[in-house]
Amino acid sequence: DMSLPKAEKIKLDETDPAKVKLGNGADVKGTRVRVFGRVHRERKQKELVFITLRDGYGFMQVIFSGILAKSYDILTLTRETSIEVLGELREVPPGAKAPNNRELHADYFRIHDIWKAAGGEEAITNRVSKDTEHATLLDLRHLTLRGEHASKVIIVRDAVEYAFNQVYRELRLRKVSPPALVQTQVEGGATLFKFHYYNEEAFLTQSSQLYLETCLPSMGDVYCIEKSFRAEKSLTRRHLAEYTHIEAELDFITFDDLLDHLELVMCRVLEVTMADPVIKQYIIDLNPEFQMPERPFKRMKYSEAIDWLVEHNIPNEDGEPHNFGDDIAEAAERRMTDIINRPIFLTHFPVEIKAFYMQKDKEDLRVTESVDCLMPGVGEIVGGSMRMDNNEELLAAFARENIDPSAYYWYTDQRKYGSSPHGGYGLGLERFLAWLCKQHTVRDCCLYPRYFGRCKP
């Protein structure tokens, strides 16, 4: 009924009542509150209009009745429109369901014209639906992020990243922030992003590891959470061009210390993350079968994995049985991890298939003190190793890889001016989340994914 007074014209005492976020104060009932949110869902009955509001902190059911239910703005309300509502919070009647078991009985509302979201053909729900192609969904990532599923993953991500910070602090690692613009490679020239840095050539960093190593002498154990960049040219569900790399470096340790630390960090991060009931519920919603990993993690040498793959008739990339020295490709690695179905520390990879900086195993000089942590559904989520501490050996490794050592003077200086037994690792945050939240691809585990062919939005 257009002749009804616009709600905006009703006089409002600006100091009353208190503004609350939608998810906060789950037990708040029987009081008058003021809320802001966007219309997540709406349902119209004869005399009543039900809407579910969303503000990123939670959801709230709001009921409009009487004159409000018949007002123009409520009758023409579209999804995603922002609205301010005042009313009384009451417990839901027996048998009814609503977030936090409460509903807001509106007695006043305000919608500004510019808050109104496009409806009809242009409505967000018509642009983004379950049947939309994944590529289109990614073009519309700024809108799909408003959905419950996408936002849950990103909210869990926030909690996990925060937990890593907390756990590293508990273990007395210090956080540092190495540069992203560098002139040294870490993980091979094939995936380097090169760019013009004033009059020189430079790269986007592949890993902060080498810089973390330079911190050990004065800062003790260190970590960083920074972006790493890889010009990956293949489209897989676990490779991004830009990803968040959680890296740590520990001084005066053995290889076994490194594995123990890694297991502790991963399990403690899960414990801290799951201690928040909202986050725990989100993880269960996304991954109903989630279970805390069994400790200790299974430890398996590369050579044992080769035997295992041969016994289980899982071929290498050429379709042949695996041989010592072969790279274990993504498909084979994932099949093995899925069959074993628990976290695996895969260790002692051959020198030839690993990075130049890795320490050799004193007992078997063919292999390195290296580890990949493999998780069911995803495969490798962590790569780490002990680092070569002997300068001559390091220079020989540079020569083997055809790397000019002059750009690495600051790295070799670490060996020259007081070397130490040390090691560390890098964990891909998006892969960790793909495992924890059971996501098919790492592309859904970051805000705006970057990979071959995509640099928007």
Ligand code: 4AD
């Ligand atoms: O195994 P990577 O290449 O190891 C390093 O970069 C070491 N320098 C790290 C260190 O010891 N500080 O990468 C480590 C992890 C991988 O296990 C994977 O989880 C992630 O980084 N990662 C990627 N994640 C998404 N997209 C990519 N293209 C990735 N490449 C590596």
